[in-house]
Amino acid sequence: MQSVGSNGEGTARAANSGPFPVLSATGVSRRFGGNRAVDGMSLDLHAGEIVGLIGPNGAGKTTFFSLIAGSLKPDAGEIRLKGERIERQPAARRLSMGLGRTFQIPRPFAGMSILDNVMAAAQNQTGESILRNFLQPGRVRAEERAARERAKALIDFVTLGHLVDQPARVLSGGQRKLLELARVMMAEPAVILLDEPAAGVNPALLDVIIDRIVEINRMGVSILLIEHNMDMIARLCGRIVVMASGRELAAGTPAQIMANREVTEAYLGEVLPEGST
């Protein structure tokens, strides 16, 4: 596999997180009218961990993700990234602080090439200022060269190297998920929020996605994963947090969670004793 950690910053970020969890949410709530979508939810993610966030439909998982990612603002609670409070930071700032996300339904820039899709995620680019494009052309060119190299390596890493100049609209659903992985990795995050990476993906591509997630984690990136595919959760996650009705219902290892009666009931309804009607 090609090296995609250009400066190992992701690893360094994770290793430097010290005694704090790299990501920590405490008492986070969000209400929509009379509905408490997230109700005092807390969760810690430690450096190098992959934590699975599961729960039945409507449990508030994606809302909780959106609160952490910044596309929604919490009504209450605090969210810390590497010890720093971020719940009032705009969504656009959180990636440069080290927090990336992917979407349940992938959102590629369909009319742009796959290379441009990934390069668009490069952070702190001098060439994103109108004036500096003309005042510091040499620096802009050098950064662009470096970004292009890194983007190409990431595109190879997610096995889309043969499509690098194609517009993203030609990609299948699973390939779009891979593109999102490459795009978020371009920003060298310390934490990635993955929203249902297996949804709608054919089984052959699913193995590639799982393999890439494992590799990304080995680079030192901590991952919080929403997923309904329990096989994938069991293969990837050392710890699982179960949400129901906007709150934490249970937490533990995959084996503990699968044996938990409350969790089964949350998914399937109350389990009646044998022989009852």
Added chain:
Amino acid sequence: MSLELLAYCAFFLTVALTYAVIVLGLNVQWGQTGLFNVGVAGFVAVGAYASALLTSPPVEGRLGGFELPIVIGWLGAFVASGVLSALIGWMTIRLRADYLAISTFGIAVTIQLAVLNLEGVTGGPFGISLIPRPFGELAGQSLAFSLANLALLVAVVFGLYLMLQHLARSPWGRVLRAIREDEVAAEALGKSPRRFRIEAFALGGAIMGLGGAAQAHFIGFIAPENYLPMLTFQVWAMLIVGGSGNNRGAILGALLVWALWAASSAVVEALAPAGEQARAASLQTVIIGVALCAILLFRPQGLLPEPGSARRRLPFLHRWRGTPAATTGSERT
């Protein structure tokens, strides 16, 4: 080719290139960023009046008349229109496409009414005359004057084209395209849609102001009726015909639509009876409208489409055809 015809061709091209400057400004806003500005005439007017006030001779009872060099006037137009656009962008940029259109239309009408009524600043309905013309010392020699002005406008348009091409290929241009494609995804990648959209709106507005100044100095006189919504319509027609998102398309559209406009004027003059000339002039608008409809129906991406991008249509066409908009994102009302 007779000298008169050559002079007319140079004159025609110069006027068309002043429009090309304005269309390039609109291309930054709509073509690259998806900002539906229907108040083009207002930003052109601000540039024209700013330059005229800075460069024209003093007139008793009217502000301005600083007799500064033309280049200072053009820079002033660029800055004045850019600052106003940034301010308007800051206030309106969060609006959804159709609401942004309504707001910018209202702003353009407000600007036009302001220049009509602020007689102590703009000359009111009488406008501003004696605006210095580039190469004015050649005014007696029609061909030399026209060719010199044409050369100047070619240089301005070429310079702008190079600058905008450079920006379109830069990380700044890439972020604009990303925001135009999917604002939510761009924000998740750490790009502030608000910041980039305001910058694009301000840059586009500044270029429109520069176009307004170039027109004012080439003609030597401006008045409020030069900046009616018809100007916005012409500029939009030019961009759509040429191909939005493509700077070469913007320039080609300006040349073609202005040629159609000039040719239709000649045809109307030749065919309409003397007493009906004024009424028959409205046919020009009809001809441009028909050309616009034909392009929208048969080649909606324009004659020179944006390279490698999906087709985009104007917001009203999405509803009419029942197709999803290519400009997506969480725009708010």
